[in-house]
Amino acid sequence: MMKIIKILSQNAKYPKGIIGNFILSAMNLGHNKTALWAISKINLQDKKIVLDIGCGGGKNISNFINLNKNLIVFGIDCSKTSVEKSIKTNKNLIDEKRVFISNQDVLSMDFEDEKFDLITAFNTTYFWSDIKRGFELVRRVLKPNGEFMILNDGGSKQALEKYSKTINVENMLLCDEYENLLKKLHFKNIKIYKHKNERTVCIVSTK
Ligand SMILES: C[S@@+](CC[C@H](N)C(=O)[O-])C[C@H]1O[C@@H](n2cnc3c(N)ncnc32)[C@H](O)[C@@H]1O
Numbered sequence: 001m002m003k004i005i006k007i008l009s010q011n012a013k014y015p016k017g018i019i020g021n022f023i024l025s026a027m028n029l030g031h032n033k034t035a036l037w038a039i040s041k042i043n044l045q046d047k048k049i050v051l052d053i054g055c056g057g058g059k060n061i062s063n064f065i066n067l068n069k070n071l072i073v074f075g076i077d078c079s080k081t082s083v084e085k086s087i088k089t090n091k092n093l094i095d096e097k098r099v100f101i102s103n104q105d106v107l108s109m110d111f112e113d114e115k116f117d118l119i120t121a122f123n124t125t126y127f128w129s130d131i132k133r134g135f136e137l138v139r140r141v142l143k144p145n146g147e148f149m150i151l152n153d154g155g156s157k158q159a160l161e162k163y164s165k166t167i168n169v170e171n172m173l174l175c176d177e178y179e180n181l182l183k184k185l186h187f188k189n190i191k192i193y194k195h196k197n198e199r200t201v202c203i204v205s206t207k
Helices: 002-013 017-030 032-039 059-067 080-089 091-095 131-141 157-166 175-184
Strands: 049-053 072-077 099-103 116-122 142-153 188-194 200-206
Touching: 002 017, 017 032, 017 080, 032 059, 032 142, 032 200, 049 059, 049 131, 059 072, 059 080, 059 091, 059 099, 072 080, 080 091, 080 099, 091 099, 116 131, 131 142, 131 175, 175 188, 175 200
Parallel strands: 049 072, 049 116, 072 099, 116 142
Antiparallel strands: 142 200, 188 200
């Protein structure tokens, strides 16, 4: 049992191979309800170009385009298995040059300054080895007044404790710790939304 939990937790952090691929399919399904709830907190109609960091199986990339057909969406993920799965999920949109997916770690992402109107991070920030550095880079590639949205399962103290036991996390922060960090980095209009499931939080802020 412990071995299974270890394999699942390693694959949530860094999906790899057949098991990783299976977990990505499960995440595309299992994360979708809360992801759509979080996306509903953002006005997509005034956005043109979006970056989804840690795009996993790529479901949120297609969610964005389904909600605003004019968007151009970039996805990055440090796992090759995730990138392959995201490419498969969004094949037609990639062929139409509306979606671009690449294998990049947030801490070394290679985009020009002030490129994106919206940057999202669904269930990924707690795997980053340096959240502060990650947020600084998010700020660099975000347009002035661009929005940054974080969704995390494990928003409450109880959920956090449960998650950090089963998932191989680097940094689990509580909502107020995220808020303080974002403030320190001069993000403004910070809004925190708590899902009725009592474990999912969505934090939206503006550059
Ligand atoms: C739990 S999955 C979430 C996937 C997807 N966002 C979702 O909500 O279903 C976490 C994803 O973040 C990616 N990831 C973890 N650390 C990362 C980093 N430093 N840079 C980019 N991607 C990262 C993992 O490879 C994995 O695909």
